[in-house]
Amino acid sequence: MFPFSSTTDMDRKRYIENNDFETALESYLSNFERLGDEVVPSSEGLGRITSKAVYADFCDPVYNAAAMDGIEVLAENTLGATEKTPVTLREGVDFNYINTGGAISDGFDAVIMIEDVLQKEDGIVEIITPAHQMQHVRVVGESVSACEMLLPSSHRIRPEDMGCIVSATKGEILVSKTPKVALIPTGGEMIDDTANLKKGKLMESNSHVFAALTKTYGGEPIRFPVVPDDEKLLEEAVKKAVKECDIVVINAGSSAGTKDYTVHIIEKLGKVHLHGLAIKPGKPTILGEIDDKPVVGVPGYPVSAYIVFTLVVKPLLAKLTGEKCPAPEKVKAILTRRTTSSFKAKEFVRVALGEVGGKLVATPLDRGAAAVMSFVKADGLLEIPRLVEGIEKDTEVEVTLLKPLSQIKDRLVFIGSHDMLVDVIANHLPASSSHTGSMGGISALLSGSCHVAPIHLLDTETGEYNVSYVKKYFKGEKMALIKCVKRIQGFLTRQGEEVHSLSEVAEKGLRFANRQSGAGTRLLVDYNLKTNNIPSSKIVGYDKELNTHLAVAAGIAGGAFDTGVAVLSACKAFGLSFTPLAEESYDFLVRYDSLKDKKIQDLIAFLKSDDFKNELDSFGGYDHTLAGEIEVIEC
Numbered sequence: 061m062f063p064f065s066s067t068t069d070m071d072r073k074r075y076i077e078n079n080d081f082e083t084a085l086e087s088y089l090s091n092f093e094r095l096g097d098e099v100v101p102s103s104e105g106l107g108r109i110t111s112k113a114v115y116a117d118f119c120d121p122v123y124n125a126a127a128m129d130g131i132e133v134l135a136e137n138t139l140g141a142t143e144k145t146p147v148t149l150r151e152g153v154d155f156n157y158i159n160t161g162g163a164i165s166d167g168f169d170a171v172i173m174i175e176d177v178l179q180k181e182d183g184i185v186e187i188i189t190p191a192h193q194m195q196h197v198r199v200v201g202e203s204v205s206a207c208e209m210l211l212p213s214s215h216r217i218r219p220e221d222m223g224c225i226v227s228a229t230k231g232e233i234l235v236s237k238t239p240k241v242a243l244i245p246t247g248g249e250m251i252d253d254t255a256n257l258k259k260g261k262l263m264e265s266n267s268h269v270f271a272a273l274t275k276t277y278g279g280e281p282i283r284f285p286v287v288p289d290d291e292k293l294l295e296e297a298v299k300k301a302v303k304e305c306d307i308v309v310i311n312a313g314s315s316a317g318t319k320d321y322t323v324h325i326i327e328k329l330g331k332v333h334l335h336g337l338a339i340k341p342g343k344p345t346i347l348g349e350i351d352d353k354p355v356v357g358v359p360g361y362p363v364s365a366y367i368v369f370t371l372v373v374k375p376l377l378a379k380l381t382g383e384k385c386p387a388p389e390k391v392k393a394i395l396t397r398r399t400t401s402s403f404k405a406k407e408f409v410r411v412a413l414g415e416v417g418g419k420l421v422a423t424p425l426d427r428g429a430a431a432v433m434s435f436v437k438a439d440g441l442l443e444i445p446r447l448v449e450g451i452e453k454d455t456e457v458e459v460t461l462l463k464p465l466s467q468i469k470d471r472l473v474f475i476g477s478h479d480m481l482v483d484v485i486a487n488h489l490p491a492s493s494s495h496t497g498s499m500g501g502i503s504a505l506l507s508g509s510c511h512v513a514p515i516h517l518l519d520t521e522t523g524e525y526n527v528s529y530v531k532k533y534f535k536g537e538k539m540a541l542i543k544c545v546k547r548i549q550g551f552l553t554r555q556g557e558e559v560h561s562l563s564e565v566a567e568k569g570l571r572f573a574n575r576q577s578g579a580g581t582r583l584l585v586d587y588n589l590k591t592n593n594i595p596s597s598k599i600v601g602y603d604k605e606l607n608t609h610l611a612v613a614a615g616i617a618g619g620a621f622d623t624g625v626a627v628l629s630a631c632k633a634f635g636l637s638f639t640p641l642a643e644e645s646y647d648f649l650v651r652y653d654s655l656k657d658k659k660i661q662d663l664i665a666f667l668k669s670d671d672f673k674n675e676l677d678s679f680g681g682y683d684h685t686l687a688g689e690i691e692v693i694e695c
Contacts, residue, residue: 076344077336080446081371081406088333088347089375092354094382095237095306102225105217108235109278109381114211116228119201124164128196131155131177131185132168138190146178146186155185164197171196204228214384216278236381241279241373242301242308243267246322247360248288250312266311266358266365273369277377279307289313291321298325302350307376309369310346312360322346322357330355338446340405342368363435367408389461391440393422396475396509397496399442400450410438411459412492414473414510421509422459423475423494426607439463439492454507468492472659475510476501477580478608479646480629481545481682482514484675489662495607499578502533505649511659513649514544516580518642520587525645527693534695538652541691542664543645545676546683548628549584550640552616559623560639562588566598573612573624576605581625584642610634628681643683652692664688 097111126132133155141147149155155172156165164171170191178186203224204210210224211217217225217235225233250264257263264286271281282305287294294313301308313322323335323346330350335357337345341364346357354376358368378385393413401407411422422442425434440459444451451457471490474482478495485491496504501513519528530539551559552573559565562585565572575582589596596602601621606612609630615621617634631638654660666672668688676682 077334078338078343078404079334079336081337081339084334084337084347085372085375088354088372089379091333091349092352092376092379095239095380097234098237099232100235102229102231102233103222105225105233105235106219106222107278108217108233108238109383110211110213110215110217111234111236111382112213113209114225114229114233116204116206116208116210116224117230118204118228119206120204120224120227121198121200121202124194124200125198126158126160126162126164126171126196127198128171128173129159130157130172130174130196132158132162132164133170133172133191134168135170135191135193135195138170138172138187141187141190143188146188147190148180149185149187151183151185169193169197214382216383236383239279239307239377239380240282240305241270241274241377242282242284242305243270243274244284244287244294244297244301244308244310246287246289246294246310246312250286252286266360266362269362269366270309270311270358270369270373273366273374274377277374278381278383279377289321291325294321295325295329298329298350298355302329302353302355306353306380307373308350308353308355309358309373310355311358311365313357323348326350326355326357337368338405339367339371340402340407342371342408343405345372347372363410366435389465390458391420391461391465392456393420393440393459394509395442395451395453395455395457396421396423396494396504396507397500398450398453399424399444401444401448403447403449406446407444409442409444410434411440411442412437412473412494413439413459413461413468414471414492415469416473416511417508419508420468421473422457423473423496423504423509425494437492439468470659472512472663473510474501474512474514474648475504476512476514476649477516477646478610479514479547479627480610480633480679481646481672481676484672485663485666488666488671489659497576497579497582497607498529501649502529505651506533511650511654511657512542512663514646515649516547516644516646518580518583518587518644520583520590526647526649527691530649530693531695534693537695539693539695540650540652540655541693542648542650542660542667543686543689543691544647544667544684545645545687546643546685547646548640548681549581549625549642549644550628550631550638551623552613552626552631552634553623553637553639554616555635555637557622557637558639561592562594562599563592565600565623566594569600570622571620572599572601573606573615573621573626574599574602574604575612575625576607579607580644580646581609584644585625588641629679632680647691655690664690 245264245267251261274281287297310322313320326348333347335346345368348355410425440461474493477498482493498515498517504510505513517529609626612624612626613630613634673684
């Protein structure tokens with residue numbers, strides 16, 4: 061039993077349901093109708109939704125107009141003109157000078173370009189090529205005819221539509237009213253100014269994402285100030301929002317904690333249609349209604365918030381404006397690694413996409429509900445249906461695109477060990493990267509899921525890096541290591557503290573930030589544990605896995621850990637202390653034949669460039685002497 065502090069708290073607690081998403085959304089949308097129409101100037105139509113088909117009131121052009129600078133003539137008067145028998149024309153009688161856009165005078169029906177006119181004397185010209193009727197003339201209605209349908213109903217007006225509605229209508233069009241969307245961020249820990257960032261305070265950013273999405277979907281965002289965890293203040297904000305806006309979105313406080321007031325307030329002021337959707341992330345969603353207006357409680361975690369907003373608020377806006385939303389673009393791709401899922405919910409997995417060997421591959425990204433960067437880096441969403449526990453590696457899946465496919469196909473796909481220098485490369489060359497650890501990179505290259513596998517794998521028998529692993533896993537093949545850097549790995553600690561060995565970590569019970577299984581850094585840690593006869597059970601935090609060097613550094617800087625092993629560049633990024641542990645080779649493994657690929661050639665050229673080396677020098681801890689050199693390995 062939970063220790064409720066009052067009857068009010070107990071009343072507030074409720075089981076969060078697991079409603080089927082499609083059925084729930086369809087039922088919820090059925091409660092609302094279009095807002096109605098309004099007339100706006102044609103010149104202000106961009107982004108608005110047409111209420112009915114728009115027809116032309118005028119022709120464009122409204123007169124026969126010259127399409128070129130030249131002279132206007134009567135075509136029949138130019139017949140027979142050749143170089144040997146030029147036709148002489150007199151100004152004011154046989155021709156008039158005319159500029160592009162000028163009205164064709166009565167008695168004339170063609171234009172001859174000025175460069176085809178031979179000036180003889182004042183008022184006299186010769187032509188050597190006959191004109192044909194309506195030559196270089198824009199005839200009445202050539203661009204738009206009066207009564208022609210310009211735009212269909214329920215159409216979002218695009219920049220390319222503006223010309224026709226401005227030039228061929230009476231200056232006004234009928235459009236759907238723009239829904240005003242109230243965005244109410246909540247949480248006592250949330251602030252609006254980075255100057256106030258400190259322990260216990262977080263920047264409120266979800267409402268800014270919502271505002272951008274609202275504009276994109278055709279609504280007008282009204283962002284409210286952050287409401288602290290106070291039921292009365294939130295109720296006042298909701299009442300104000302319902303009065304002033306057409307849709308109300310309350311962010312955070314949608315679950316069932318002691319300070320999650322959203323569902324209680326919606327129920328008090330109106331009606332809760334449901335609380336809880338069978339989706340992940342985003343389960344504690346609330347679909348409510350107050351004064352016949354939709355009120356949506358959106359979870360607070362950024363990824364959950366984004367997904368729920370796109371799944372619920374986007375179709376709400378379409379319902380209120382009458383817009384016919386096209387189905388999202390989807391592509392088929394091969395999943396690069398096994399992906400498990402909750403049996404109880406439809407799961408939305410962010411993926412990076414790339415084209416390797418003529419096939420599109422999808423690599424799952426960090427799935428945490430708070431992993432903001434996974435959405436920034438995501439190219440698409442993979443939906444794993446409810447009642448499915450996962451999808452096996454190498455399965456063809458359907459992915460909803462978040463970015464244009466044209467941006468994806470020309471990329472280098474990196475899968476493997478993480479280093480900040482891969483981000484440097486991606487800033488200069490089209491590339492995507494997924495941080496799966498060195499062994500994950502080996503696996504991806506074996507299955508043809510990437511172009512490049514960044515690796516730093518220590519052979520615990522020889523002390524050599526990378527080569528023995530390549531020979532072990534690619535037997536019978538010809539491979540190439542594109543040399544990248546020698547880099548220093550070491551113990552990171554907060555300023556004023558030092559750690560010199562894993563023995564010290566074990567003896568002092570220091571909280572250790574470990575890397576994921578298969579990562580080269582994890583292999584280095586395990587090698588040192590083995591050589592020093594230290595059981596992993598003696599390392600506090602050994603089982604807590606982090607996916608990047610920066611995550612290790614951030615965890616130490618933030619106080620979650622006392623130490624961890626990472627590269628010097630990550631240490632410097634967070635202003636930590638560093639004690640060297642080992643120098644290692646961080647290289648790019650590719651198939652030998654791919655060295656002919658222009659994308660790989662561009663990568664090698666960049667590794668050898670001063671731009672790359674100068675940027676690494678600014679980080680510190682890298683020896684790039686061999687960057688771009690090729691080591692061929694006969695396996």
